[in-house]
Amino acid sequence: MDRTLSHSPRIAVIGSGNVATHLAKAVTRAGYKLSIYNHHYESASRLASAVGATAVADLDDLDADIYIITIKDDAIASLAASVAGRKGLWLHTSGSVDMKVFDGIVDSYGVLYPMQTFSKDADVDMTEVPFFIEGCNGDVTRAIRELASSLSHKVLEVSSANRVKLHIAAVFACNFTNYMWAQSSDILESIGADFSVMHPLIKATLDKTLTMSPHDGQTGPARRGDVDIIKKHLSMLSGVKHKLYETLSTDIMNEYHHNTTDYQS
């Protein structure tokens, strides 16, 4: 849809990192008129060229109906302070920053949190990404929902407090999971095996989790309560890997066998 001819809101994206890149692509694809600001003009300019948007060198010159702040969490408050009193709807995209960061600074504000892991190079189908939204009042929430619904099929309203919990859930499901894969990759490397030998197992584990619940899909030595194997594995590990293996096995044993075992004996 060409929204430039309609009464569609003009969008501005502030930032040019991973979230900005994918959001900018989705916004222009959905037909909105987009301008991009970043304190490094070169980055804004590069992204703007890539997606068919306009780069703006000075934040004061950025003129839009909806401003989407995609910068780092700890920089949002000071960016917000620098736009105090400006018109338009101001949104940030953070999982863990409270909507109130805008309170008393601008009149219309809210949150547009796309729950996804973004890398600049990896293509993401934004229409499948869940967008969690929050607005400072009903009208604003409706405006955010309209924008989000034009980018994704999955739009859900969530409070700031629950959004933090979503973010925590994402840290477990994505960042900590990846860290487990990193440990696995190290161990394989130590015996000269490539991480690709683990790919079929990882894919099967994912398939199980997507079709049954992760609690039902739990397997392994700790799930079986196989203390001999756990001890054998611990005897071959040291450092972080030993600590993680012990901690996680104990937690799984406690959950499924209500049994605290001291492997260090």
Place this chain on the structure above:
Amino acid sequence: MDRTLSHSPRIAVIGSGNVATHLAKAVTRAGYKLSIYNHHYESASRLASAVGATAVADLDDLDADIYIITIKDDAIASLAASVAGRKGLWLHTSGSVDMKVFDGIVDSYGVLYPMQTFSKDADVDMTEVPFFIEGCNGDVTRAIRELASSLSHKVLEVSSANRVKLHIAAVFACNFTNYMWAQSSDILESIGADFSVMHPLIKATLDKTLTMSPHDGQTGPARRGDVDIIKKHLSMLSGVKHKLYETLSTDIMNEYHHNTTDYQS
């Protein structure tokens, strides 16, 4: 291929659990003549009917060229003792039991370890499952390789010591990963959200790990060194989830920022 008319070895599977089920399917599909023994005859009989094999009620009556023991790790040694002196090639399928469990008990022995997570209901393409093999001598290793190669495209020889490391790597990549997803699922449930909202993120995380290394794909608050967010998240967690979040964030911070932070301050 119909191996029943050739000089192909006759196969026996001992056990009727998840590994036995998938192995029995693969073995009959590859055209081998298969018999199945389990101390619960009913289970052996049910599996045998399902795959077109013969169930045998008494271990002494089981007659084959290659015997594949698929029972629980801690039961393998006593099963082996009960077949002392028998002819044929004896294999177990465990990731963590040493091949020497057969030493002095039978003449021909080895290991056939399919590194995969098996559930009875979920179909597995065994041709894609890596089989790690080990034989007590060169001839035996060749015989095992021939069998494994008829079941899977990926057959790798590995020592008992390295096989345990493979198993540990699999515990991290599969069991511990699943446990992270279970934590995520709990947190989502606590705010009334379904685990399915996390599926796109999980799939994207997996895609990244399959195309770049997990170390390069690490993201999240700890990877960024965002201590404020980590503290905020910890303030909303308790029990096992608090402990895991703290432990893993500290480990990731130490790895990427060489920085030990005490979040409990």
